[in-house]
Amino acid sequence: MNVHTVAVIGGGLMGSGIAQVVAEAGKKVCLVDVSADQVQKSIKTISNHLSRKVEKGKCSKEHMEQTLDRITGTTEMANIQEAQLVIEAVPEKLDIKKKVFAELDTYANKDAILASNTSGLSIAAIGAAAKRPEKVIGLHFFYPAPIMKLVEVIPSLITSQDTYDTAYQFVKDIQKDPVECKDYPGFIVNRILVPMVNEAIFCLMEGVKPEDVDQAMKLGANHKMGPITLADFVGLDVLLATMEGLYEGFSDSKYRPAPLLKKMVESGNLGKKTGRGFYIYNEKGEQVGS
Numbered sequence: 001m002n003v004h005t006v007a008v009i010g011g012g013l014m015g016s017g018i019a020q021v022v023a024e025a026g027k028k029v030c031l032v033d034v035s036a037d038q039v040q041k042s043i044k045t046i047s048n049h050l051s052r053k054v055e056k057g058k059c060s061k062e063h064m065e066q067t068l069d070r071i072t073g074t075t076e077m078a079n080i081q082e083a084q085l086v087i088e089a090v091p092e093k094l095d096i097k098k099k100v101f102a103e104l105d106t107y108a109n110k111d112a113i114l115a116s117n118t119s120g121l122s123i124a125a126i127g128a129a130a131k132r133p134e135k136v137i138g139l140h141f142f143y144p145a146p147i148m149k150l151v152e153v154i155p156s157l158i159t160s161q162d163t164y165d166t167a168y169q170f171v172k173d174i175q176k177d178p179v180e181c182k183d184y185p186g187f188i189v190n191r192i193l194v195p196m197v198n199e200a201i202f203c204l205m206e207g208v209k210p211e212d213v214d215q216a217m218k219l220g221a222n223h224k225m226g227p228i229t230l231a232d233f234v235g236l237d238v239l240l241a242t243m244e245g246l247y248e249g250f251s252d253s254k255y256r257p258a259p260l261l262k263k264m265v266e267s268g269n270l271g272k273k274t275g276r277g278f279y280i281y282n283e284k285g286e287q288v289g290s
C-alpha cells in the first residue's frame, strides 16, 4: 500500500512536527487534538516554521502554501476516516494511549495502519487495546521531527509483515531514515543513550565535576554534547522516567536510576526548563554555573 493520506493524533510538540514533515512530503494530513486551542497553536507553529524556511531560502513560498493546504485541523476523531495511516502522539501514559487506540478502532478505516510515536511503551500493550493488533506498529520520531532524520520502526510480536513493509516504505517516502527495532524498552537509541547519561550522573555522585564529565565525553568519545548538559537539556524528570521504564521492563539491576538523579527530580530541579539542573541557567537559557 502506498500511503498518501495520514492522520496525526495529538498536536503537541511531536504531533505538530510530524504533521509538518508528512505534509511537506506531499501527503494529506488530518491533525486531531482534544483541545481546539491546541489545534490552532499547532497549525500556527507549523506555519511559523515554514515561514522561517522561506526566509532562509530553504523552500519556496509555493511549497509553504501547498504544505499548509494539505493540513486540516480538527477535534473530531470521526474526521480520520480517509487516513490510510494514523500516527498517535498523545502523552506518554499507557492508559491514555490504550483509550486512544480503542477509539481509533472505531473511527479509522478498517484497513488503516495504527502507529504510535511512543518513546518506550510496549507496542504489544498498546496494540492489545485495538481490535487489529496486526496493524499496530511503533514509529518513533525524534525531536525536532522536521530536523531529525531517524525514525525507529518497531513491530510488535504480532505486527504483520505487510504492516511493517508499508510503515518502513512510508518513512522512506517522507525523506527520513528508518531503522528496525525490537519491541523492548527504549528500542535502540534510548536503550543505549539514557543508561550512558545515568552512568555519567553516578560519576557526579562520586564527586567528579559536571564540566569534567562533559569535557571527557566530548574530547574522549567525540560526542557533540556532554552527557550532563544533555541530561539538563532533555529534562531530568524525562530521563528518570525512561530509566525507570528500562529498569522495570528488563527487571535488570544494571538499569537502576542513579540516586542523585532521583534526588534532583525530588528537589524540583529538572534541568534547563526550570533554570537549574546539574548546571544553572539564566533567562536566555545559557549555562552560568554548576
Ligand code: NAI
Pocket: 009, 010, 011, 012, 013, 014, 015, 032, 033, 034, 035, 038, 088, 089, 090, 091, 092, 093, 096, 100, 117, 118, 119, 120, 140, 141, 142, 143
Ligand atoms: P505533548 O504533551 O506536547 O502533546 C500531546 C498532545 O496530545 C497535547 O496537545 C494534548 O492536548 C493531546 N492529547 C491528549 N489526549 C488526547 C486525545 N485523547 N486525543 C487527541 N489528542 C490528545 O507531548 P509530546 O512531547 O508531543 O509527546 C507525544 C508523544 O511523543 C509521547 O508518547 C512522547 O513520549 C513521544 N515523544 C516525545 C518526544 C519529545 O522530545 N517530547 C520525542 C519522541 C517521542
